[in-house]
Amino acid sequence: MSGGRLPGRPAEVNRLPPVAHLSDVTSIPALDISPAGTRELPAGTVERAAAGDKVAFARLIAAFHADLVRVAYVVCGDEELAHDAAQSAWVIAWRKLGSVRDPARVRPWLATVAANEARQALRGRRLETITEINLDENEGADSPAGDDPSDEIGRVDLANALRHLKPEDRSLLAMRFIVGLGAGEIAAARGMTASGVRGHLSRVIDRLRKELEDG
Amino acid sequence: MAEHDAFELRLGRALNRYVEGLAVVADAVELTESIAAAHEGRWRLGAWRLRAPGLPWTPRAVQVAWLILLAGLLAVMAIGLALVVGSQHPALGFACPPGSTPDEPGPVDQARPADHVSKKIVFDRRAGRLVAVMGSADGTAPATWTFDVCTNTWTQMHPDREPPEFISGQLVYDVDSDVTISVVAGKVWAYDLKANTWTAKGVAPPETLLGAYDPVSGLVVVASFGDAVGPWTYDVETDTWTQIRQANGEPCGYELFENGQFGYDASVDRMVVYRGGGWGSEQRMCLIDMRRGTWSGTPAATPPDLNTSHTSIAYDEATERTVFSDHRRLAAYDATADRWEILLEAGPGGPSLYDPMAYDPLNRRFVGLDQYLPGAVVAFDLVTREWTVLLDQDPTVAPWPRPTPAPTPQPSFTDQACRGTQLGCLP
Numbered sequence: 001m002s003g004g005r006l007p008g009r010p011a012e013v014n015r016l017p018p019v020a021h022l023s024d025v026t027s028i029p030a031l032d033i034s035p036a037g038t039r040e041l042p043a044g045t046v047e048r049a050a051a052g053d054k055v056a057f058a059r060l061i062a063a064f065h066a067d068l069v070r071v072a073y074v075v076c077g078d079e080e081l082a083h084d085a086a087q088s089a090w091v092i093a094w095r096k097l098g099s100v101r102d103p104a105r106v107r108p109w110l111a112t113v114a115a116n117e118a119r120q121a122l123r124g125r126r127l128e129t130i131t132e133i134n135l136d137e138n139e140g141a142d143s144p145a146g147d148d149p150s151d152e153i154g155r156v157d158l159a160n161a162l163r164h165l166k167p168e169d170r171s172l173l174a175m176r177f178i179v180g181l182g183a184g185e186i187a188a189a190r191g192m193t194a195s196g197v198r199g200h201l202s203r204v205i206d207r208l209r210k211e212l213e214d215g
Numbered sequence: 216m217a218e219h220d221a222f223e224l225r226l227g228r229a230l231n232r233y234v235e236g237l238a239v240v241a242d243a244v245e246l247t248e249s250i251a252a253a254h255e256g257r258w259r260l261g262a263w264r265l266r267a268p269g270l271p272w273t274p275r276a277v278q279v280a281w282l283i284l285l286a287g288l289l290a291v292m293a294i295g296l297a298l299v300v301g302s303q304h305p306a307l308g309f310a311c312p313p314g315s316t317p318d319e320p321g322p323v324d325q326a327r328p329a330d331h332v333s334k335k336i337v338f339d340r341r342a343g344r345l346v347a348v349m350g351s352a353d354g355t356a357p358a359t360w361t362f363d364v365c366t367n368t369w370t371q372m373h374p375d376r377e378p379p380e381f382i383s384g385q386l387v388y389d390v391d392s393d394v395t396i397s398v399v400a401g402k403v404w405a406y407d408l409k410a411n412t413w414t415a416k417g418v419a420p421p422e423t424l425l426g427a428y429d430p431v432s433g434l435v436v437v438a439s440f441g442d443a444v445g446p447w448t449y450d451v452e453t454d455t456w457t458q459i460r461q462a463n464g465e466p467c468g469y470e471l472f473e474n475g476q477f478g479y480d481a482s483v484d485r486m487v488v489y490r491g492g493g494w495g496s497e498q499r500m501c502l503i504d505m506r507r508g509t510w511s512g513t514p515a516a517t518p519p520d521l522n523t524s525h526t527s528i529a530y531d532e533a534t535e536r537t538v539f540s541d542h543r544r545l546a547a548y549d550a551t552a553d554r555w556e557i558l559l560e561a562g563p564g565g566p567s568l569y570d571p572m573a574y575d576p577l578n579r580r581f582v583g584l585d586q587y588l589p590g591a592v593v594a595f596d597l598v599t600r601e602w603t604v605l606l607d608q609d610p611t612v613a614p615w616p617r618p619t620p621a622p623t624p625q626p627s628f629t630d631q632a633c634r635g636t637q638l639g640c641l642p
Contacts, residue, residue, distance in 0.1 A: 042390075042391045042433065052251075054247050054248070054251055054481075055430040055431060055481070057247045057250075057251075058243040058244050058246075058247040058431055059243070059431070059433075061241055061243035061246055061247060062241075062243040062431075065239065065240075065241040065243065065246075066239035066240070069234075069237055069238075069239045070234040070237060070239065073233075073234050073237055074230065074233070074234060079237060079238075082237070083238075086241075087246070090246060090250060091250055091253070094250045094251070094254060095254070152225060152228065152229065153225050153226065153228075153229035154229075155229070155232065155233060158229045158230070158233055159233070173226075173230065174230070177226065177227040177230045177231065178230060178231065178234060205222070205223060205226065208226060209222050212222075212226075213222065
């Protein structure tokens with residue numbers, strides 16, 4: 001069936017959106033993803049998930065799993081480890097979600113758990129630094145339109161710079177730039193002060209700046 | 216951290232490109248089931264790799280001792296978890312207040328819905344009450360009632376506005392949006408119990424009669440057997456429809472919806488579609504994976520013959536089975552094992568929980584209007600197989616005549632273990 005006028009249907013019906021493929025409903029369409037990248041979960045989802053509601057928990061996974069994998073990957077630099085870390089984070093979440101007092105803080109909390117799991121996974125492999133770099137064949141081809149590609153930080157350079165950081169530093173970067181958390185959110189999730197997070201992050205960025213711009 | 220210098224912006228872009236190519240899609244339902252099963256002591260990991268940390272190298276005897284110790288600890292944890300989980304009510308925004316007597320019949324002299332040609336009930340999970348809409352064939356406006364399952368009392372809601380008719384309407388409770396949705400005469404109506412208001416929405420696909428709520432997507436799934444035959448999802452917040460097209464071919468097709476009933480089965484995260492027999496075709500079941508668009512048949516068992524004109528479907532969260540009822544029998548379908556069980560055949564005497572029917576997650580049992588005792592409300596617990604009268608019949612109205620007993624089930628419906636019992640197991 002096409003998205004055109006349906007035979008015998010009133011004109012009003014034809015204002016419905018075109019018939020979509022199933023992929024449209026495979027991505028939990030009820031979730032509202034705002035321009036800022038935050039996901040608006042239905043009210044009570046976190047509480048229900050914490051109480052053992054599988055549906056609510058699945059909704060959390062659908063909303064945040066991608067974040068967890070990405071955070072874990074920045075920390076450990078290994079895709080397989082990152083997936084394992086994200087899954088381990090969900091296992092922990094199943095048991096300890098009730099400890100999240102403010103449902104609005106579930107995203108920073110999950111990201112912190114995933115980062116910690118990635119660090120644990122690195123220790124398990126006795127890899128404290130990133131040793132494998134996946135080179136992208138289209139290196140540099142994905143620079144934002146209008147920007148000077150030569151001005152962008154290359155993937156290899158970034159990976160090399162990241163491997164010189166501590167896992168703790170990489171997890172801070174991931175939470176700030178991948179998940180988009182503010183200093184207050186990171187601080188609350190990690191048991192630090194906001195000013196402490198700002199100072200730590202500033203030092204990490206300065207180090208990267210020196211390595212990527214001066215190096 | 217509100218201000219970013221140029222380097223920070225470049226760093227942010229570079230980090231996001233760094234993680235861009237990762238496969239980050241997870242089957243949320245599968246992963247949840249795996250984790251939940253692992254914590255219930257039922258390891259059902261499937262494709263998921265939930266790795267336990269490796270044991271340090273030790274002589275074999277010590278390893279065995281470690282394993283025995285670990286097994287003992289796990290058993291204790293599983294028992295503790297089962298006790299904790301078992302003592303909890305299903306996650307709801309409502310619980311019966313202390314002192315409630317949900318098993319005691321409500322006052323017999325209370326006002327209650329009169330008999331109507333068309334009546335449907337659905338459970339509002341946030342309010343902890345059943346919503347009932349009673350329609351009539353004479354064109355008079357339907358009536359909206361609620362039934363409190365904690366006190367077993369009816370309340371007529373008298374909203375300012377109600378759908379103009381309810382002859383063949385369906386009710387679906389949308390948990391996300393906290394409204395009860397009905398498709399009446401081609402239009403969608405939404406009832407907000409808290410505000411006690413009906414709101415008219417847009418036009419539904421033609422000849423849409425069936426409906427179920429998909430808790431994973433948070434959308435209502437309806438089935439149309441008109442020009443745009445097949446399942447659709449409906450988002451009440453935006454009043455938009457999306458047709459779900461079949462991604463595979465056989466064994467099931469769109470003809471299912473021409474004489475079918477539709478429900479959501481959480482045990483397999485599938486829409487279950489029951490198609491009644493007739494016109495030279497046998498009744499059959501199909502499962503629809505809403506996430507992938509694949510439809511699958513259920514070859515192991517021939518479904519019982521149900522009257523699809525008067526069938527209610529509800530999912531039993533306690534036993535994780537989909538239960539069907541019509542005027543003649545109550546049947547349960549276990550989608551994980553592709554197995555049917557006849558729970559009750561119509562006969563003289565006894566309660567008759569048929570149509571309409573809804574699952575009450577608060578008390579973990581089905582609640583329905585007795586088909587032959589006017590005004591009576593009964594409950595059936597699939598775990599204990601016990602009936603509870605929640606409201607005795609209206610003493611001012613004579614009981615309706617019961618039908619003749621259902622014909623003997625076909626041989627394929629019974630196996631030796633269940634033959635001769637009232638509850639006939641199906642292979």
